[in-house]
Amino acid sequence: MTHQIYSATGCARCHITKRFMKENGMDYEEYDIKADGKDAFTKFYRAHRAEIYRDKDGVEFPVYTDGSVIRQGVSVVIGHLMAGNGLDGFIGRSTLHGEWIDGFNISGGDPSRARDLLQVMAYLKQNGLKILLATDGRNSEVLKAVHDENLGDRMVMEVKGPADLYEALAGEPIDPNALETSISLAAQFPTYQFYSIVAPMISKDGTIRYLTPEEIGETAKTIEKATGSKKHPYELRLFDLARAVDERLKTVEPLPSSALFKYRTAARRYMVMTEISK
Amino acid sequence: MGIPTIYPTGATLFDPGKCWSGYTLFIARETGCALVDMNGNVVHLWKGLHGFPTKPLPGGQVMGSLGVRNPRYGFMDYMDVVQVDWDGNVVWKFDRYEYIEDPGQEGMWMARQHHDYQREGSPVGYYAPGLAPLVEGGNTLILGHKDVKDPRISDKPLLDDVIYEVNWEGDITWEWVCSEHFDEMDFSEAARNALCRNPTMVVGKGELGDWMHMNSISTLGPNRWYDQGDERFHPDNIIWDGRQTNIIAITDKKSGRIIWQVGPDYDGSQALRELGWIIGQHHAHMIPRGLPGEGHILVFDNGGFSGYGSPNPGAPTGHNNALRDYSRIIEFDPITLKVIWQYSYEEAGFLPKMNNSDFYSPLISSAQRLPNGNTLITEGSSGRIFEVTKGFEIVWEYVSPYYGINKNANFVYRAYRVPYDWVPQLEKPNEKEIPKLDRSRFQVPGSVWKPEEGVVEVEGTLPYPGPQLCVSKVDEPEDG
Numbered sequence: 001m002t003h004q005i006y007s008a009t010g011c012a013r014c015h016i017t018k019r020f021m022k023e024n025g026m027d028y029e030e031y032d033i034k035a036d037g038k039d040a041f042t043k044f045y046r047a048h049r050a051e052i053y054r055d056k057d058g059v060e061f062p063v064y065t066d067g068s069v070i071r072q073g074v075s076v077v078i079g080h081l082m083a084g085n086g087l088d089g090f091i092g093r094s095t096l097h098g099e100w101i102d103g104f105n106i107s108g109g110d111p112s113r114a115r116d117l118l119q120v121m122a123y124l125k126q127n128g129l130k131i132l133l134a135t136d137g138r139n140s141e142v143l144k145a146v147h148d149e150n151l152g153d154r155m156v157m158e159v160k161g162p163a164d165l166y167e168a169l170a171g172e173p174i175d176p177n178a179l180e181t182s183i184s185l186a187a188q189f190p191t192y193q194f195y196s197i198v199a200p201m202i203s204k205d206g207t208i209r210y211l212t213p214e215e216i217g218e219t220a221k222t223i224e225k226a227t228g229s230k231k232h233p234y235e236l237r238l239f240d241l242a243r244a245v246d247e248r249l250k251t252v253e254p255l256p257s258s259a260l261f262k263y264r265t266a267a268r269r270y271m272v273m274t275e276i277s278k
Numbered sequence: 279m280g281i282p283t284i285y286p287t288g289a290t291l292f293d294p295g296k297c298w299s300g301y302t303l304f305i306a307r308e309t310g311c312a313l314v315d316m317n318g319n320v321v322h323l324w325k326g327l328h329g330f331p332t333k334p335l336p337g338g339q340v341m342g343s344l345g346v347r348n349p350r351y352g353f354m355d356y357m358d359v360v361q362v363d364w365d366g367n368v369v370w371k372f373d374r375y376e377y378i379e380d381p382g383q384e385g386m387w388m389a390r391q392h393h394d395y396q397r398e399g400s401p402v403g404y405y406a407p408g409l410a411p412l413v414e415g416g417n418t419l420i421l422g423h424k425d426v427k428d429p430r431i432s433d434k435p436l437l438d439d440v441i442y443e444v445n446w447e448g449d450i451t452w453e454w455v456c457s458e459h460f461d462e463m464d465f466s467e468a469a470r471n472a473l474c475r476n477p478t479m480v481v482g483k484g485e486l487g488d489w490m491h492m493n494s495i496s497t498l499g500p501n502r503w504y505d506q507g508d509e510r511f512h513p514d515n516i517i518w519d520g521r522q523t524n525i526i527a528i529t530d531k532k533s534g535r536i537i538w539q540v541g542p543d544y545d546g547s548q549a550l551r552e553l554g555w556i557i558g559q560h561h562a563h564m565i566p567r568g569l570p571g572e573g574h575i576l577v578f579d580n581g582g583f584s585g586y587g588s589p590n591p592g593a594p595t596g597h598n599n600a601l602r603d604y605s606r607i608i609e610f611d612p613i614t615l616k617v618i619w620q621y622s623y624e625e626a627g628f629l630p631k632m633n634n635s636d637f638y639s640p641l642i643s644s645a646q647r648l649p650n651g652n653t654l655i656t657e658g659s660s661g662r663i664f665e666v667t668k669g670f671e672i673v674w675e676y677v678s679p680y681y682g683i684n685k686n687a688n689f690v691y692r693a694y695r696v697p698y699d700w701v702p703q704l705e706k707p708n709e710k711e712i713p714k715l716d717r718s719r720f721q722v723p724g725s726v727w728k729p730e731e732g733v734v735e736v737e738g739t740l741p742y743p744g745p746q747l748c749v750s751k752v753d754e755p756e757d758g
Contacts, residue, residue: 231377231379231385258451258452261449261450261451261452261453262449262451264450265374265448265449265450268374268377272377272385272387273377276453278458
């Protein structure tokens with residue numbers, strides 16, 4: 001198996017990735033797109049266009065391949081080199097540049113692979129990156145480990161709703177104690193924010209309805225109960241129907257943004273700093 | 279003009295036959311909300327009530343505020359909007375807009391209201407036939423503050439204006455944030471540059487840029503323009519003005535977009551040039567249906583200092599670059615921008631150039647159209663409230679005797695004329711004419727003036743001509 005790295009001159013994240021490979025005895029072939037690797041990457045990109053993410057700023061480097069898989073971005077590549085597919089769900093694409101890196105979803109992966117996740121994060125931290133974490137409350141024990149080892153610099157927690165609605169909203173239930181533990185931990189990171197999406201959900205009888213203002217109020221109350229404070233940054237967001245995974249959800253009427261005022265009023269009873277996301 | 283040491287206060291003039299009589303409601307400085315009759319008697323005082331402004335409601339009730347945020351941390355943030363009955367009981371209150379924790383003080387909810395609000399039923403908050411504000415229920419539109427950062431406007435933190443609507447139960451049902459519409463406001467690059475460098479910093483919690491300084495919001499209410507199919511004038515749409523930018527605009531209630539506007543510049547078309555520069559204005563509103571001039575825009579065009587733009591000798595940085603030393607009230611057509619009626623130094627009979635500023639309030643002030651076509655004007659900075667006919671005759675005048683302790687000033691932000699039947703608790707007062715006095719015969723005790731005595735004739739003198747001032751009537755010499 002040959003490791004190939006497509007990098008760019010001056011790319012700090014490429015440098016971190018190559019350092020990791022060197023430290024772990026992994027030989028690799030490097031193609032610098034700002035030097036003599038430009039043609040090689042162009043050819044590679046055209047052959048694998050669908051697998052390489054590109055946004056308005058261009059392609060994020062490093063891009064890694066071993067001939068069978070393609071991975072992109074420092075955290076994803078190092079995660080793959082360290083644990084294969086074991087960290088899928090935990091680590092995704094980062095949308096942030098510079099010293100900040102995101103794409104870490106604590107609740108998205110297999111908790112039995114938490115140690116590998118912590119190692120990836122620790123390595124990135126050692127190399128000067130600041131880590132933005134996300135969670136929806138699941139895997140609270142993983143979050144505790146991340147917190148205890150000071151690996152996160154900012155936490156953005158989606159509290160999907162009251163614990164008893166998690167199954168309808170997220171597809172799987174959550175232990176109310178685990179949710180409160182995660183909320184409590186989230187508020188202990190250097191900076192943090194809570195948010196909820198006023199989302200539609202499918203009831204057991206198949207009917208679809210949006211979360212109600214009262215349920216968002218209950219969500220805010222859950223945050224207050226878990227933290228003992230009414231004063232946390234808490235944001236309400238409209239659900240983006242176009243991004244609904246379940247096709248049935250795309251059939252509901254979109255909520256107008258003005259509908260969120262009632263939700264904000266309900267939430268402010270328990271979270272006084274509640275704002276509507278712009 | 280310098281104000282003399284002594285001048286009369288209270289009611290100074292009243293012609294019952296020409297007035298639209300009623301009570302006049304205003305904030306008596308550092309005293310409370312006063313209701314005075316046409317002879318200046320304070321017939322009711324809601325002691326200690328604040329209000330920015332206070333507004334009358336039918337049934338002898340008023341709206342106002344219970345207090346103001348500590349000025350060390352906030353700028354003109356009124357804590358709440360309340361409705362108070364005749365006996366001083368708070369029957370409705372809203373404060374849950376923002377939770378504020380100022381240093382050394384318990385956290386609390388605040389409305390952060392400033393300058394204006396409107397109770398549903400009345401577009402503008404003053405009397406118009408069939409358009410009375412609701413007393414038991416209804417939504418309230420509130421002008422408030424919000425701290426924001428918006429690098430499109432300035433790198434400095436901003437004290438932004440928001441308009442929000444709250445229902446009787448206290449739920450916010452609509453919100454409009456001014457800065458989010460910055461790109462719709464037609465600022466020139468010169469204005470953007472001056473605004474970016476100095477967005478009108480005010481002292482408060484740190485320093486904040488009070489970049490727009492809105493001071494008036496009202497709905498358009500039913501009007502002929504909308505009846506004729508012009509959707510810009512939908513009755514629910516909101517007209518507002520920004521003192522610091524010279525903008526008067528209408529916001530579409532449904533989309534939030536600005537769909538009608540004059541300012542920030544008044545040089546862009548012949549119609550605007552004829553309208554003339556509106557500077558530092560207050561109380562821009564559409565005259566409600568049922569009143570003379572309905573559908574026209576009525577505004578107290580203060581003059582003074584405001585605007586952002588190219589530097590000039592009076593504004594070396596381009597901040598407050600629009601300057602004028604007199605006020606005018608103008609009523610203009612929102613379609614053609616043609617001025618329908620105006621009251622300024624000229625209509626007041628003051629000598630042009632020499633006495634322009636004898637009618638002048640650089641800040642605050644308002645104008646209310648009355649059912650008989652008269653206009654109640656608050657010349658705020660001198661605490662003068664007067665009623666003037668369409669033909670510019672002053673038929674009622676009142677000078678606030680409330681000077682307060684904290685500042686030696688009797689200014690009145692905004693006064694409202696209230697019909698007698700909105701105050702059922704009182705018998706209609708006996709109205710007594712206050713004739714116009716001859717100033718040359720109005721002396722204070724101890725003053726002696728006998729112009730007929732000690733007179734000698736000087737041989738060879740000519741008659742006195744009219745005034746000759748040290749200014750030219752034209753700016754450019756005529757050809758030839």
